[in-house]
Structures are given as structure tokens and as C-alpha cells.
Amino acid sequence: MNMIVKVCGMTRKEDVASCEELGADFLGFIFHPSSPRCVDAEFVRSVELAKAKKVGVFVKQSATEVLETMKNGQLDFAQLHGGQNEEFCKAVGRERVIKVLWPQRYDSVKEFQADIDRYTPFCRYMLFDAGSSGGGHGKSLDFSIFSEVKIPNPWFLAGGLTARNMLEAISCAKPSGVDLNSGVEVSPGIKDINKLSAAFVSVHLANKRNQS
Numbered sequence: 762m763n764m765i766v767k768v769c770g771m772t773r774k775e776d777v778a779s780c781e782e783l784g785a786d787f788l789g790f791i792f793h794p795s796s797p798r799c800v801d802a803e804f805v806r807s808v809e810l811a812k813a814k815k816v817g818v819f820v821k822q823s824a825t826e827v828l829e830t831m832k833n834g835q836l837d838f839a840q841l842h843g844g845q846n847e848e849f850c851k852a853v854g855r856e857r858v859i860k861v862l863w864p865q866r867y868d869s870v871k872e873f874q875a876d877i878d879r880y881t882p883f884c885r886y887m888l889f890d891a892g893s894s895g896g897g898h899g900k901s902l903d904f905s906i907f908s909e910v911k912i913p914n915p916w917f918l919a920g921g922l923t924a925r926n927m928l929e930a931i932s933c934a935k936p937s938g939v940d941l942n943s944g945v946e947v948s949p950g951i952k953d954i955n956k957l958s959a960a961f962v963s964v965h966l967a968n969k970r971n972q973s
């Protein structure tokens with residue numbers, strides 16, 4: 762099965778076009794006012810995609826606000842990047858939720874596994890990010906943690922992924938997909954076509970390795 766590729770922090774239509782041309786499956790749009798990559802529903806609605814799915818990244822909004830933004834922005838998925846609980850996921854709808862967890866927040870593998878199990882019935886995908894909150898800061902994870910937990914749902918690996926560390930990350934963590942952001946930028950929200958292209962080449966190499 763080929764790696765799913767999500768590129769997050771989209772702020773420009775030319776970057777959207779580049780990502781689609783390279784074969785991105787998901788494109789992420791951030792709805793967090795303090796983020797330098799923040800956009801509004803009107804912009805996202807105006808973005809026309811041939812194949813990729815639109816993902817809204819939400820941190821502090823209520824479930825009602827998330828649903829309203831999803832409708833106005835014609836979003837396919839909500840990436841819940843705050844402390845949203847199971848009821849919040851149910852309100853948005855299981856099939857539309859990408860639930861974010863931060864492995865480095867937990868004192869033990871057992872605690873991390875408990876939260877994976879807690880949210881598995883309430884989301885379509887999971888996403889594991891570096892650090893203890895937020896995202897897009899360029900930090901990487903210790904990939905060995907993923908050999909110690911069982912993740913039933915398809916899941917994305919995030920956190921400082923670039924062409925340089927992509928093969929190692931995929932080989933060690935064995936995710937269903939990767940989430941690119943700061944590692945393929947010139948500056949926050951401005952994608953670098955060369956970095957993007959190189960990252961996609963690394964993903965294709967990883968796919969070939971997995972199939973051989």
C-alpha cells in the first residue's frame with residue numbers, strides 16, 4: 762500500500778497546485794489565529810482541487826465552530842490539534858476526524874497506548890506529532906516509540922520531516938502516511954518547490970522499498 766502524503770500549512774494557491782502536481786493526497790489548512798499559517802474558510806473554499814482532500818486544522822474552536830468552518834470551507838476532514846475529547850470527535854463525525862496525539866507528552870508507553878485505544882473508535886485517522894503541543898516547529902520524534910504500541914487506525918507521522926530523514930522515518934516508524942510542513946518551507950506558510958519535490962522522491966523510494 763502506498764504511503765499517504767499530507768502537506769499542511771497551505772496558504773497560497775500556487776503551492777496547492779504544486780502539491781497536487783506532485784501527488785499529494787491531503788492538503789492541510791490551519792484555522793488557528795496565532796499560527797503564521799492561519800487562513801480563513803473563504804480562501805479554502807476558493808481552492809479547487811482535482812484529487813486531494815481538504816483538511817482543516819483546529820485547535821481551540823468549539824465543535825459547532827468546526828462544523829460551520831468545515832461547511833463554509835468545503836472541508837473533507839477536521840484535524841483536531843488541541844485537547845478535543847471523544848464527544849468532540851463524535852460531534853464532528855468519526856469518518857471526518859484526524860485526531861492528533863503527541864507521544865512525548867506521555868510518561869510511559871502504557872499511557873500513550875491508553876490514549877491511542879481511547880480515541881481509536883472516534884476517528885478515521887490518527888496523527889502523531891513531535892513536541893508536547895502545537896505543530897509546524899520542525900522538531901522530530903524518536904521513531905522507536907512506534908514499535909512499542911499498537912495503532913489500529915491508519916496514521917500519519919509528523920514532525921520535521923524532510924527529504925533527508927524521510928526514508929529513516931518511514932523505515933523505523935512504519936506509518937500509513939506522512940505529514941509535511943515546516944521541512945518543505947522557505948518560511949512559515951511558503952512552500953519550497955525543491956524541498957517538496959525532494960520529499961516526494963523520498964516517499965516514492967520508501968514505497969518501492971516496501972513493495973520489494
